[in-house]
Amino acid sequence: MTKLVYFAWVRERIGRPEEDLDLPTEVRTVADLARWLATRGEEYAYAFENPEVVRAAIDKKHVKPDAAVAGAREIAFFPPMTGG
């Protein structure tokens, strides 16, 4: 099981802040994971309709779409940040 967490409009579109999921073995990268999530229902498809704008973090560190998900405890998806 891998913990997935969502923030801001990604969270609002998916409709939950977090969930634990078993990732299929063919999901190797963050980009694979986003594509797979988008097939899980309308709310996910909506969240990832422009996958290039969604950012990701693995275990609280920013990662690129080609980052491997193997060994990840917590994977986060969120929009571009607007703090500061």
Add this chain to the structure above:
Amino acid sequence: MTKLVYFAWVRERIGRPEEDLDLPTEVRTVADLARWLATRGEEYAYAFENPEVVRAAIDKKHVKPDAAVAGAREIAFFPPMTGG
């Protein structure tokens, strides 16, 4: 009569903060004035021993050595500034 004011080590070397002087007619620029002052005694010669480092202001505005002294009410000489 023109009011001359001195600051920092220019003031210390000359030994007074200000004085009123009649400037000779051949003193046309700030550089002329510095050269003329330097002939007025050892203390002035010391203050202007490196005339290129002494800065000047006319009526409280920075000026270059070639600025005309005609019409000046107050001419100031001082070292490079070290405020801030």
Add this chain to the structure above:
Amino acid sequence: MTAPVTPFVAIRAEDFDLAAEVARLTTGRPDVGAVVTFTGLCRDEGGTLSALELEHYPGMAEEEIRRVAEEAIRRWPLTGVTAIHRYGKIAPGGNIVLVVTASAHRAAAFAAGEFLMDYLKTRAPFWKKEHRKDGTSGDWVDAKSADDAAAERWAKG
């Protein structure tokens, strides 16, 4: 000669006290010659905004800001760094973020302060949602490409 500098980083709902945060970096430190502070405040957007709501990624927000602060300490000869970022609902005029940088000299304090803010804007996991005076619960604030460009200025060759 000098003790290692540890950044003070806080992610919290409570407001900060500018004077107290400057004193934290200057009291008993006569080697400090320059202190730069940046305060980011909630604007009312021409009177249309009733509040900004700041969401953050707990844990990561602090870790990320700490990483950026430590990078600033590596790049510039700082004597101290503070970064405080608030979350929750903030009304117009309210404080959002504070960065304080202290150094012997002003150039390092200014550069590090600007660096911290540029990186914080693009890397710290915070998101702003607008609440409007007309009652509509507004949009999420869009990230600005200008902010990405500002952060990229600091990227090393």
Add this chain to the structure above:
Amino acid sequence: MTAPVTPFVAIRAEDFDLAAEVARLTTGRPDVGAVVTFTGLCRDEGGTLSALELEHYPGMAEEEIRRVAEEAIRRWPLTGVTAIHRYGKIAPGGNIVLVVTASAHRAAAFAAGEFLMDYLKTRAPFWKKEHRKDGTSGDWVDAKSADDAAAERWAKG
């Protein structure tokens, strides 16, 4: 749309209150999104300095700083500018100078703050004399060519 911005400039012996000066530019101004402050303090130079004595050219000091502040207002979209420079004897740890810049956005506030300090260093008629702990009444602080170079960065082509 916006009222003209008048800089607040003071040349005085008394200390300043950082929080009060920031409040001067932010209270009742929900269009302000960014405030940068620069505080310059007296360093003790490794424990050798007992005080700095700041001499200034009365009248010209204020006029010159006001000119620089007005130039900053012309160059950047500022909502407020404050510059306070102290004179007289200042002990290590004491405040010497404060610059506060406020704007809707951070880039203007940072740039204007740095511009003001760079120009203040090279154009404001102040001179620092060192008083040393060993009783020797020290030297006048030398102007730094680095400060001239910093000010020249802002010169327009």
